[in-house]
Amino acid sequence: MAILPPxxxxxxxxxxxxxxxxxxGPEWVFTSDEDLHPYRDHFSYLKDQPNEPIPSAAVGPDxxxxxxxxxxxxxxxxxxxYAISTGKNFAYGGPAPNVRGSVTVDLKRMNRVLExxxxxxxxxxxxxxxxxxxxxxIQERGLKVWIxxxxxxxxxxxxxxxxxxxxxxLGFYRDHFGAHCGMEVVLPNGELMRTGMGAMPSAKTWQxxxxxYGPDPAGLFAQGNFGIVTKMGFRLMPQPEHWxxxxxxxxxxxxxxxxxxxxxxxTDLFMIGEPWYGSPLRQLMGNTEFxxxxxxxxxxxxxxxxAAARLHSWQVELQFYGSERTTLANWEYAKELVARAVPQxxxxxxxxxxxxxxxxxxxxxxGPYPTNMRRNVTQGVPGLGIWYMTGRSEMNPNAWDETHVGxxxxxxxxxxxxxxxxxxxxxxxxxxxxxxFNNALGTPVNxxxxxxxxxxxxxxxxxxxxxxxxxxxxxxxRILEENAxxxxxxxxxxxxxxxxxxxxYSFNDHVLRRFHETLKNAIDPNGVVSPGRGGIWPAAYSSFxxxxxx
Amino acid sequence: MASRRxxxxxxxxxxxxxxxxxxxxxxxxxxxxASQTLRLERFVVDVRLPQAVELARHAAIRGIPVAETSGxxxxxxxxxxxxxxxxxxxxxxxxxxxxxxxxxxxxxxDHGMRVVYRGRxxxxxxxxxxxxxxxxxxxxxxxxxRAHGFSRGFSWSALAGAxxxxxxxxxxxxxxxxxxxxxxxxxxxxxxLYTWIIAPRAALTARA
Numbered sequence: 001m002a003i004l005p006p007x008x009x010x011x012x013x014x015x016x017x018x019x020x021x022x023x024x025g026p027e028w029v030f031t032s033d034e035d036l037h038p039y040r041d042h043f044s045y046l047k048d049q050p051n052e053p054i055p056s057a058a059v060g061p062d063x064x065x066x067x068x069x070x071x072x073x074x075x076x077x078x079x080x081x082y083a084i085s086t087g088k089n090f091a092y093g094g095p096a097p098n099v100r101g102s103v104t105v106d107l108k109r110m111n112r113v114l115e116x117x118x119x120x121x122x123x124x125x126x127x128x129x130x131x132x133x134x135x136x137x138i139q140e141r142g143l144k145v146w147i148x149x150x151x152x153x154x155x156x157x158x159x160x161x162x163x164x165x166x167x168x169x170l171g172f173y174r175d176h177f178g179a180h181c182g183m184e185v186v187l188p189n190g191e192l193m194r195t196g197m198g199a200m201p202s203a204k205t206w207q208x209x210x211x212x213y214g215p216d217p218a219g220l221f222a223q224g225n226f227g228i229v230t231k232m233g234f235r236l237m238p239q240p241e242h243w244x245x246x247x248x249x250x251x252x253x254x255x256x257x258x259x260x261x262x263x264x265x266x267t268d269l270f271m272i273g274e275p276w277y278g279s280p281l282r283q284l285m286g287n288t289e290f291x292x293x294x295x296x297x298x299x300x301x302x303x304x305x306x307a308a309a310r311l312h313s314w315q316v317e318l319q320f321y322g323s324e325r326t327t328l329a330n331w332e333y334a335k336e337l338v339a340r341a342v343p344q345x346x347x348x349x350x351x352x353x354x355x356x357x358x359x360x361x362x363x364x365x366x367g368p369y370p371t372n373m374r375r376n377v378t379q380g381v382p383g384l385g386i387w388y389m390t391g392r393s394e395m396n397p398n399a400w401d402e403t404h405v406g407x408x409x410x411x412x413x414x415x416x417x418x419x420x421x422x423x424x425x426x427x428x429x430x431x432x433x434x435x436x437f438n439n440a441l442g443t444p445v446n447x448x449x450x451x452x453x454x455x456x457x458x459x460x461x462x463x464x465x466x467x468x469x470x471x472x473x474x475x476x477x478r479i480l481e482e483n484a485x486x487x488x489x490x491x492x493x494x495x496x497x498x499x500x501x502x503x504x505y506s507f508n509d510h511v512l513r514r515f516h517e518t519l520k521n522a523i524d525p526n527g528v529v530s531p532g533r534g535g536i537w538p539a540a541y542s543s544f545x546x547x548x549x550x
Numbered sequence: 551m552a553s554r555r556x557x558x559x560x561x562x563x564x565x566x567x568x569x570x571x572x573x574x575x576x577x578x579x580x581x582x583x584a585s586q587t588l589r590l591e592r593f594v595v596d597v598r599l600p601q602a603v604e605l606a607r608h609a610a611i612r613g614i615p616v617a618e619t620s621g622x623x624x625x626x627x628x629x630x631x632x633x634x635x636x637x638x639x640x641x642x643x644x645x646x647x648x649x650x651x652x653x654x655x656x657x658x659x660d661h662g663m664r665v666v667y668r669g670r671x672x673x674x675x676x677x678x679x680x681x682x683x684x685x686x687x688x689x690x691x692x693x694x695x696r697a698h699g700f701s702r703g704f705s706w707s708a709l710a711g712a713x714x715x716x717x718x719x720x721x722x723x724x725x726x727x728x729x730x731x732x733x734x735x736x737x738x739x740x741x742x743l744y745t746w747i748i749a750p751r752a753a754l755t756a757r758a
Binding site: 037152385 | 657
């Protein structure tokens with residue numbers, strides 16, 4: 001199926017392809033359906049629909065000069081580009097572009113680890129390096145730094161950070177864009193720019209002082225389309241001497257409020273790694289009486305049934321990094337703090353392991369309480385385990401079939417905020433007549449140190465006809481709208497929902513988006529770099545806004 | 551690291567019968583096989599699925615090394631496939647969930663390989679089983695012909711034989727939908743079983 005870039009005839013496209021072949025070599029320009037198959041979003045509700053965002057071609061540069069030439073050629077031929085790193089980003093659009101017919105700039109071949117310093121604790125990498133690659137590089141050399149990996153770890157630190165991806169160790173490092181330090185960018189006119197200290201040619205501190213001098217434009221390149229990032233520095237966590245975890249439970253529903261307040265205190269003292277909240281009461285959801293009480297948010301009845309089942313209502317798992325003594329002292333202090341706030345709290349010592357971990361310790365599965373696949377990522381060890389959730393398992397008895405969309409909204413970081421969000425999500429599900437999992441037991445993720453994100457876990461009807469897919473997309477948009485009414489903003493979205501998410505950030509007649517688009521038009525007058533990404537549409541492609549809505 | 555395009559290129563070279571490409575082909579062909587078949591270097595089985603285990607048993611009888619998983623492919627990938635695929639792509643088959651196939655297909659795409667045969671087998675809550683197969687016509691024809699020899703109309707043994715006989719090279723592809731009586735063992739739940747073959751691009755273009 002031949003797809004052309006919008007507004008480009010076959011002759012001009014053929015000429016552009018020839019130019020791309022001159023730049024990177026003909027073997028690295030892909031145009032056949034088979035070669036372009038991996039550049040589609042296989043989780044998309046638009047799969048096989050007439051408006052599915054499929055690229056017209058893909059081009060694989062090996063070095064930054066080639067990226068510059070590709071961008072210059074795109075300007076000459078008015079070809080929209082879409083840059084990817086390793087192109088994973090599944091559930092958030094995968095490698096698919098915002099504009100059907102874009103040429104994908106696949107940066108996988110730029111896969112060099114340029115530097116890892118385990119005395120000053122940073123790395124400088126190209127976009128094609130994966131977390132697994134970086135982990136292997138460090139392990140093979142015995143360097144004393146940890147990576148902070150998302151799950152799965154097959155994605156790119158550059159690509160993940162540029163989509164505001166997250167990890168699971170200490171708060172600073174979990175925010176992957178926040179932990180970056182210096183980047184190199186090919187601008188839409190083909191010029192090469194470096195941010196921070198990289199702007200000073202003689203500086204030896206590119207990965208140590210992020211701000212450089214003057215306004216720092218680095219944020220424009222995350223969830224944006226102001227250039228193609230070709231190098232990125234990251235701060236790395238020094239390898240701790242010891243890793244420890246522990247589990248805390250509290251008995252009553254309203255105990256969530258002091259629990260979160262106390263854990264926030266520990267988090268903001270930089271005392272703990274990622275807190276992981278949950279509810280032991282999930283095991284009662286198979287019980288009709290309890291499920292009905294939870295559906296009514298009948299807190300008194302839920303507490304009564306929890307007590308009868310000898311279960312606590314909430315739990316949080318904490319991670320500690322340091323020496324054996326300091327991790328123990330922090331765990332003891334954590335217990336003391338929580339016991340002060342919730343005297344009936346219970347505490348379970350977790351694992352206590354010296355670092356570096358042995359292979360046996362990494363694969364150990366007999367800890368005092370189940371941690372599922374999270375355990376390894378809190379230890380900076382990348383894997384593919386999260387895909388376990390996409391198949392049938394005890395975690396996911398309703399197996400994933402064809403589609404999967406990540407929707408996580410920022411909610412207030414308080415117990416009251418969480419309890420309110422649960423009710424909001426329940427109302428949305430009821431109004432849309434879709435199932436919502438564990439409404440009254442939903443807990444936040446604290447991936448970002450100072451932010452709670454909540455994904456309520458909605459079940460979308462399994463109807464893979466075009467009409468069914470459209471209904472599913474409509475449901476997702478309704479969820480976004482309803483969330484926004486309560487001030488819950490999505491942190492990340494696939495191209496099919498990016499315009500909808502951007503629409504919700506509408507303060508003062510969308511001044512933020514207008515600001516972005518004013519900048520975009522100034523530095524990318526032909527609009528060739530990833531038009532539409534992040535809901536930012538250059539004038540040349542403004543008619544495409546909302547085109548993926550179906 | 552080996553790249554997808556490098557293997558595409560080696561596949562093109564193979565059709566011109568260059569020496570390195572011929573030796574790549576030889577590595578993929580069954581030893582001593584007059585008709586060249588893919589040499590399946592692994593059979594990936596999700597041990598949670600009884601039908602998959604049964605199919606793997608028949609694959610093992612045919613000499614294909616079995617790699618077990620129960621959902622998390624990290625160990626297989628990190629400990630076995632990744633180091634091998636950095637050197638050269640390889641042909642492998644499997645019986646897994648859709649999620650596991652998705653992970654392996656995605657990784658395979660990055661290493662010059664692609665899915666050449668795919669089968670979906672639904673069976674739960676039905677009196678009859680449904681098999682939807684797509685891939686080389688020879689594989690489908692083999693599975694169908696063999697299936698006719700069984701009173702139930704389908705067997706995992708027959709399918710294992712057809713997979714083991716998957717030819718090298720681009721062959722006409724076909725689709726087949728087959729509804730049969732329930733096949734023993736049946737599925738443990740309502741999740742469909744996926745059977746598949748992933749092969750290097752070079753091997754696919756060998757006979758083109």
